[in-house]
Amino acid sequence: MNTKRILIRLSQILIVLLGVSFITYALIYFSPGDPVRIMFASTGTIPTEEVLQETRIRLGLDKTFFIQYGTWLGNVLRGNFGTSFSFQKPVIDVLLQRMGPTIALAVMSLIIMLLFSIPLGVLSAVYKDKWEDNVIRGVTFLGITIPNFWLGLIFLYIFALRLGLFPVVSTTVSLKSLFLPALTLAVAMTAKYTRQVRTAVLEELSQDYVIGLRARGMSERDILLKHVLPNSALPLITLLGLSLGSLLGGTAVVEVIYSFPGLGNLAVQAVTAYDYPLIQGYVLWIALIYMVLNLIVDLSVEFIDPRIRRAA
Amino acid sequence: MNEAVLEKQSRFEWVKKHPLFVSMSVLAILILLIALFAPYITPYNPFETNVTQAYQPPSARHWFGTDKLGRDLLSRIIYGTRISVPSSLILVFLTFIIGSVLGIIAGYSGSYIDALIMRIADMMISFPGMVLAIAIAGILGASIVNAVLALTVIGWTKYARLARSLTLRIKNQDYIVAARLAGASHFAILKDHVFINTLPVLLVTATLDIGTMMLELAGLSFLGFGAQPPLPEWGLMLNEGREFMLAYPWLMVFPGLAISVVVIIFNLLGDSVRDIIDPRGNYD
Numbered sequence: 346m347n348t349k350r351i352l353i354r355l356s357q358i359l360i361v362l363l364g365v366s367f368i369t370y371a372l373i374y375f376s377p378g379d380p381v382r383i384m385f386a387s388t389g390t391i392p393t394e395e396v397l398q399e400t401r402i403r404l405g406l407d408k409t410f411f412i413q414y415g416t417w418l419g420n421v422l423r424g425n426f427g428t429s430f431s432f433q434k435p436v437i438d439v440l441l442q443r444m445g446p447t448i449a450l451a452v453m454s455l456i457i458m459l460l461f462s463i464p465l466g467v468l469s470a471v472y473k474d475k476w477e478d479n480v481i482r483g484v485t486f487l488g489i490t491i492p493n494f495w496l497g498l499i500f501l502y503i504f505a506l507r508l509g510l511f512p513v514v515s516t517t518v519s520l521k522s523l524f525l526p527a528l529t530l531a532v533a534m535t536a537k538y539t540r541q542v543r544t545a546v547l548e549e550l551s552q553d554y555v556i557g558l559r560a561r562g563m564s565e566r567d568i569l570l571k572h573v574l575p576n577s578a579l580p581l582i583t584l585l586g587l588s589l590g591s592l593l594g595g596t597a598v599v600e601v602i603y604s605f606p607g608l609g610n611l612a613v614q615a616v617t618a619y620d621y622p623l624i625q626g627y628v629l630w631i632a633l634i635y636m637v638l639n640l641i642v643d644l645s646v647e648f649i650d651p652r653i654r655r656a657a
Numbered sequence: 658m659n660e661a662v663l664e665k666q667s668r669f670e671w672v673k674k675h676p677l678f679v680s681m682s683v684l685a686i687l688i689l690l691i692a693l694f695a696p697y698i699t700p701y702n703p704f705e706t707n708v709t710q711a712y713q714p715p716s717a718r719h720w721f722g723t724d725k726l727g728r729d730l731l732s733r734i735i736y737g738t739r740i741s742v743p744s745s746l747i748l749v750f751l752t753f754i755i756g757s758v759l760g761i762i763a764g765y766s767g768s769y770i771d772a773l774i775m776r777i778a779d780m781m782i783s784f785p786g787m788v789l790a791i792a793i794a795g796i797l798g799a800s801i802v803n804a805v806l807a808l809t810v811i812g813w814t815k816y817a818r819l820a821r822s823l824t825l826r827i828k829n830q831d832y833i834v835a836a837r838l839a840g841a842s843h844f845a846i847l848k849d850h851v852f853i854n855t856l857p858v859l860l861v862t863a864t865l866d867i868g869t870m871m872l873e874l875a876g877l878s879f880l881g882f883g884a885q886p887p888l889p890e891w892g893l894m895l896n897e898g899r900e901f902m903l904a905y906p907w908l909m910v911f912p913g914l915a916i917s918v919v920v921i922i923f924n925l926l927g928d929s930v931r932d933i934i935d936p937r938g939n940y941d
Contacts, residue, residue: 357779364780369792376796490921492872494879494895495913498902506903594788598876602899612788613880616795624792631788 351644358636365632366421366625370414373621381406383619384430421629427622431614436626439611443595446518447607450530450600451592453523455585457531458538465535466542467569473547481539488536497529497602514604526603530596534588541584545577579650586642590635678929684922692738701729703736703889712905722907724897730907733889734915740890741919744805745871751809752870753863756816761851763817764824765843775821778814786811790873794882801874801890804883808873812866819862823855857934865927868920875916891916 373380381400385392392400401407405416420427426436469481504525505513511525549555550573558568595609604610608627615623672679691698701719710727713719721730763774781789793807827833828851836846875892877883884890886897891912898908 360776361780364777365789369796372793372796377798486924487921490868490924491917492875492892492913492920494876494892495909495916498895498899498909498913502902502906502909591787597787597791597880601880612791616791617881624796628788628792 351640354640354643358633358640361636362629362632366418366629367414369625369628370417371410373625374410374413380430380619380621417625426626426629429615429620429623429626431618431620431623436622439623440608440626440630443606443608443611446605447593447595447609449518450523450526450596450605450607451589453527454530454534454592455589457527458534461531461535462538462542466539467546467574469539469543470546470550471569478543481543485536485539488532491532493529493533494598494602496532497526497599500525500529501602518606522603522605526599526605529599529602530592538581538584541581542577545580546573549573549577579646582646582649583642586638590638593634593638594631675929675933677925678933681922681926681929685926688738688742688919688922691735692742695736695739699729699732699735701732703728703732704887712901714905715907721911722905724894724908725901730911733894734891734911736889737891737894737912737915738919740801740884740888741871741875741916744801745867745874748805748808748812748870748874749863749866751805752812752866753816753859755809756813757820757852757855757859759813760817760820761824761847761855764821765828765847765851771821774817778817781811781814782818787873787876790877791880791882794877799882799885801878801884801888804874804877807877807882808870812870815866816859816862820855820859823858824851827851827854861927861931861934864930865924867927868924871916871920871923 381397381404382392384400385397398407405413408416417427424437426440428434429436429439432439465481465485469478472478501513505511512522555568555573558572559565593608595607595612597609597613599605600607600609601613608631611623612627614620615627705728707723707727710719710723711725713723713727715722719729719731721734723729724733759774759778763771790804790807790811793810794804797803797806833846833850836850841849874883875890875895878890878892879896881893881896884893886893894912895909895916898905898912902909
């Protein structure tokens with residue numbers, strides 16, 4: 346990708362961020378709740394009407410929508426996302442504090458997923474329409490269909506409550522507390538990726554070069570490991586980037602089930618507490634991570650694959 | 658043989674050729690009937706509380722047991738079809754209609770209308786959907802209607818992109834040009850030619866979407882941003898059963914089973930519809 350196209354992509358990211366922030370701001374502005382009352386409610390005091398009015402003026406909430414949005418945007422550009430109502434801390438601090446656990450969870454679930462989906466997908470492709478393929482496809486269908494919140498509860502019930510192998514509440518981040526949430530997330534992803542690996546490998550196996558290699562007497566094993574697999578990895582990298590992006594947004598359902606201290610749980614808390622600055626900061630932050638990650642993935646795919654580099 | 662017999666025979670052949678589609682349609686219709694006739698088949702009133710009967714394990718009197726307020730779980734799960742099924746169908750219908758119409762308009766008109774619609778779609782797509790859905794559902798206030806609205810805001814883009822690319826493929830074909838020369842209005846062309854020709858692929862996508870949407874709605878309710886108590890929504894029931902999981906595991910087993918079974922049926926139905934309408938699989 347040349348500099349000009351990177352610049353275009355970056356400006357697109359900026360436009361999307363502006364749009365997303367505008368939509369969330371508008372939604373919050375026109376929603377029925379009164380942020381000042383909610384703010385006082387979360388501190389436990391009952392304010393008089395005068396105090397309410399004063400706070401509104403102090404926070405600039407008496408201004409028109411566009412002035413408020415403009416002020417907020419100006420602060421964000423200077424790196425100030427405001428103060429969270431419910432945590433009484435700067436939004437950016439709250440977000441950064443939750444980033445670590447969420448990254449750990451995302452990476453671990455991706456590792457579990459890759460460990461299973463690559464061998465299963467290859468097996469499924471090599472034995473296409475044989476019983477191995479049929480069994481794997483049946484299992485992946487189930488994996489996609491079973492809701493992750495149910496699966497999470499079942500894992501929690503069996504492995505944490507009944508067998509006591511894992512903690513029920515994962516407030517600290519350790520391999521042990523990460524395992525069940527990561528496994529729950531990995532099941533649906535494994536099912537999805539097994540199908541993708543199968544399709545990608547089948548696509549490569551039907552190429553002419555495979556026939557050529559077979560004609561030259563190369564073993565099926567070598568064809569698969571040295572030629573087919575590396576070639577089928579490319580389309581998967583883009584997908585992996587997308588998955589990592591959504592995982593980094595926090596996976597609300599799974600994090601809530603395991604009381605995991607990640608971004609997803611934070612988002613649910615923020616919305617439940619009507620913590621507007623936090624919701625606003627969270628949405629913007631996730632959008633930024635997601636899009637920057639996509640850009641990096643696109644760049645690295647071009648870097649790895651000379652064909653795309655030349656086409657660009 | 659007269660024609661009626663022939664037709665009957667070919668219909669029978671068709672049924673024999675598509676066993677998956679036929680069996681899944683029968684099951685899907687069965688679910689719809691359960692939803693429709695819920696009051697007549699439930700053994701108890703799903704809203705009636707009876708604290709003396711709280712936390713009864715599954716038995717002959719209460720097949721699925723009772724919950725913390727002594728409500729019959731089987732009756733609540735049967736009533737749950739009345740929430741999950743219609744709301745996911747409405748959600749799929751809304752995303753399908755809004756997305757298709759906008760996509761077709763974008764593809765057919767080109768120029769700035771196209772650019773405007775597709776940039777908005779890009780914006781929604783370059784973003785993890787569930788995050789925005791939680792934010793929207795939470796800000797609007799938790800209810801099943803708002804959950805459907807939130808997921809509609811996220812979901813229409815898929816159909817818009819698909820409809821647009823299909824329209825671009827169709828719009829320069831000779832028969833469209835011919836219709837235009839014959840004096841057909843743009844609206845007539847859109848209605849009689851473009852829409853009809855994009856419909857099969859869009860319908861397949863919509864059928865495949867029903868199960869996914871059902872899961873997302875249940876997920877929002879599970880988090881507390883969808884249906885509210887005392888509604889017997891499956892995701893909400895799972896969340897209510899969560900606290901008492903160790904002592905009363907049936908409270909989380911049966912609602913989860915209900916969601917899974919219904920989603921499996923609709924997913925298999927979607928797969929079979931795709932195989933029939935579009936056997937080469939270029940629906941994506």
